[in-house]
Amino acid sequence: MEQLSDEIVGYLLNLIEIPSYKYPEGPNKAMEYINVTLAKEDVNTSLFESGGLKNLVVEVGQGSQRVVINTHLDVVPESEKSRCKGTVKDGKVYGRGSADAKAAAAVMVSLIIKLLKNESILTKKAIFEFVSDEEVSGENGTGALVSKYPADWCIFGEPMDGNRICYGSKAIFSQKLTFHGIPGHGSRPWEGKNAILCAAKFITNLTSQELFDYETLGKEATTVTPSIIRGGTKINQIPELCELKVDVRRPATVSEEEILVAFEKSMKDIDCEILRETTSRVPPVYTDPNSELVQTLVKETEKVVGEKPELYIATGSSDAVFYAPTGVQVVEFGPRGKNWHGPEEYVEIQGLLDWYQIIHNLLTT
Ligand SMILES: [Zn+2]
Numbered sequence: 001m002e003q004l005s006d007e008i009v010g011y012l013l014n015l016i017e018i019p020s021y022k023y024p025e026g027p028n029k030a031m032e033y034i035n036v037t038l039a040k041e042d043v044n045t046s047l048f049e050s051g052g053l054k055n056l057v058v059e060v061g062q063g064s065q066r067v068v069i070n071t072h073l074d075v076v077p078e079s080e081k082s083r084c085k086g087t088v089k090d091g092k093v094y095g096r097g098s099a100d101a102k103a104a105a106a107v108m109v110s111l112i113i114k115l116l117k118n119e120s121i122l123t124k125k126a127i128f129e130f131v132s133d134e135e136v137s138g139e140n141g142t143g144a145l146v147s148k149y150p151a152d153w154c155i156f157g158e159p160m161d162g163n164r165i166c167y168g169s170k171a172i173f174s175q176k177l178t179f180h181g182i183p184g185h186g187s188r189p190w191e192g193k194n195a196i197l198c199a200a201k202f203i204t205n206l207t208s209q210e211l212f213d214y215e216t217l218g219k220e221a222t223t224v225t226p227s228i229i230r231g232g233t234k235i236n237q238i239p240e241l242c243e244l245k246v247d248v249r250r251p252a253t254v255s256e257e258e259i260l261v262a263f264e265k266s267m268k269d270i271d272c273e274i275l276r277e278t279t280s281r282v283p284p285v286y287t288d289p290n291s292e293l294v295q296t297l298v299k300e301t302e303k304v305v306g307e308k309p310e311l312y313i314a315t316g317s318s319d320a321v322f323y324a325p326t327g328v329q330v331v332e333f334g335p336r337g338k339n340w341h342g343p344e345e346y347v348e349i350q351g352l353l354d355w356y357q358i359i360h361n362l363l364t365t
Contacts, residue, residue: 001353004110004353004356005349005352005353007110008106008107008109008110008352008353008356009088009093009106009349009352011037011105011106011109011110012086012093012098012102012103012105012106012347012352013086013088013093013095014033015030015033015034015073015097015102015105015106016084016085016086016093016095016096016097016098016102017084017085017086018030018033018084019078019084020073020074020075020084020097021074021075021076021077021078021096021135023053023074023132023133023136024051024052024053024054024132026074027053027054027073027074027132027133028053028054028132030073030074030102030105031047031054031055031056031073031130031132032054034056034073034105034109034130035047035056037109038058038109038112038113041113041116043058043112043113043116044058045057045058046058046059048144048145048148050139050140050141050144051133051139051140052140053132053133053140053141054132055129055130055131055132055140055141055144055145056129056130057127057128057129057130057145057148057149058112058127058128059125059126059127059128060112060115060116060119060122060125060126060128061115061119061122061123061124061125061126061363062119062122062125063122063123063124063125064125065123065124065125065152065153066124066125066127066149066150066151066152066153067124067125067126067127067151067152067153067154067155067362067363068127068129068149068151068153068154068155068323068328069104069108069126069127069128069129069155069157069359070128070129070131070142070154070155070156070157070319070323071101071102071104071105071108071129071130071131071156071157071158071334072101072130072131072132072133072134072135072141072142072319073097073101073102073105073130073131073132074132074133074134074135074136075096075097075100075102075135076096076100076135076340076341077096078096079096079343080343081343081344082094082095082096082339082342082343082344082345083095083096084096084097086098088349091348091349091350092346092347092348092349093346093347093349093352094344094345094346095345095346096345097345098337098345098346098347099159099334099335099337099338099339099340099345099346099347100158100159100337100340100341100345101134101157101158101159101334103157103159103334103335103337103347103351103352103355104157104158104159104334104335104355105130105157106352107157107335107352107355107356107359108128108130108157110356111128111356111359111360112128114360115360115363121364122363122364123363123364123365124153124362124363126363127149127151129142129145129149131145131319134318134319138319138321138322141319142319142322142323143319143322146322146323146326150326150328151323151326151328152328152329153292153293153328153329153330154320154323154328154329154330154331155293155297155330155331155332155333155359156318156319156320156330156331156332156333156334157333157334157335157355158318158332158333158334159334159335159336159337159338159340159347160332160333160334160335160336160337160351161336161337161338162310162336163301163305163307163308163309163310163336164309164310164311164312165294165297165298165301165309165310165311165312165331165332165333166311166312166313166314166331166332166333167286167287167288167289167291167294167311167312167313167331168251168252168284168285168286168287168313168314169284169285169313169314169315169316169317169318169320169321169332170222170223170249170250170251170284170313170314170315170316170317171249171250171251171252171281171282171283171284171317172247172248172249172280172281172282172317173248173249173250173256173259173278173280173281174245174246174247174248174278174279174280174281175245175246175248175263175276175277175278175279176243176244176245176246176276176277176278176279177199177202177243177244177245177246177267177274177275177276178241178242178243178244178274178275179195179196179198179199179202179231179241179242179243179244179270179272179273179274180195180240180241180272180273180274180275181193181194181195181198181238181239181240181241181242181272182238182240183237183238183239183240184237184238185236185237185238186234186235186236186237186238187236189238191238192238192240193238193271193272194238194239195231195232195239195240195241195242195272196231196232196239196242198242198270198271198272198274199229199231199242199244201270202244202266202267202270202274203226203244205265205266205267205268205270206224206226206246206262206263206266207224207226209224209262209265209266211254211258211259211262212224212262219315220251220312220313221251221254222248222249222250222251222254222259223247223248223249223315224246224247224248225246225247225248226244226245226246226247227245227246227247228243228244228245229242229243229244229245230242230243231243245279249315250284251284251286251313252284252285252286253286263276282317282321283321283324283325284324285317285318285320285321285324285330286313286324287324287329287330287331288329289311291329292329293329293330293331294311294329294331296362297309297331297333297358297362298311300358300361300362300365301354301358303361304354304357304358304361305354314332318332320332334355335347335348335351335352335354335355336348336350336351336354336355337351
């Protein structure tokens with residue numbers, strides 16, 4: 001176990017050193033590192049380039065059930081307290097990308113080498129995907145691989161904040177509203193229609209709709225966050241126009257229609273002409289918590305970690321959005337860590353070993 005731990009941590013430290021937030025050379029260099037490391041062990045890899053970015057795939061085993069294990073090598077920019085310089089302390093590996101998502105990459109390298117030496121123990125076909133652009137769009141990474149590598153099960157090695165498995169993520173359904181009032185002199189508000197006041201009333205109406213009451217419904221509810229507002233041009237003029245953008249996140253269980261009904265209700269009795277348009281739409285990801293993939297992972301995790309994992313829906317999305325529409329069972333599930341995208345990002349070394357064992361068990365039983 002100690003040898004395996006040293007091996008995985010070694011790969012991880014080398015990966016963290018590569019500043020893979022500079023596209024395309026950063027992720028490409030990290031991809032080259034994986035390629036060279038695997039080539040030294042006589043592993044056959046397939047390299048795919050899309051939009052100047054490299055992606056790497058390794059297939060192991062022959063089973064009819066196809067399991068994609070995917071991670072990304074790009075990271076968000078380093079900061080003073082999360083540098084592209086790995087350090088080991090108190091059973092944790094620190095550094096930018098240590099958790100998100102070079103942790104899974106380091107474990108995957110060890111797994112590939114181990115499994116290829118004893119390929120006959122695999123009961124499923126494993127497809128290991130390393131991609132370059134999850135933090136920006138995913139289109140030249142997972143987006144470019146999905147049609148080449150169909151799957152039955154799909155595991156995205158995103159870091160987990162504790163003993164958890166993510167079986168879905170919310171959809172994005174962002175809206176823009178334009179309020180048209182009637183201008184007039186600021187000293188005589190009764191003579192015009194104030195577009196800013198119309199927007200203010202709308203915001204109050206919208207955020208008090210039951211559908212968006214996450215305090216009662218929980219964090220898995222649909223959320224509306226007014227995030228950008230622009231209106232008015234002069235201090236002494238009643239504003240004619242006000243533009244409002246609302247970030248909307250819905251779980252797969254709430255439809256776009258239900259959300260639009262709540263928007264319409266919030267627009268009622270507002271004394272301005274209002275135009276509404278959808279500005280951004282990303283589909284939700286949802287795999288039944290009782291599906292075979294989730295239940296197998298729950299069972300294997302409980303065996304390895306000693307406790308049942310918590311199942312949850314993520315508020316943000318990942319590359320899983322590319323595989324979800326193909327009808328696969330898909331989860332986000334990677335090694336345990338904390339503070340990704342923030343200061344003092346780290347992964348637990350025991351989390352790396354547990355994830356190794358769980359994925360190993362999943363592929364061989
Ligand atoms: Zn990530």
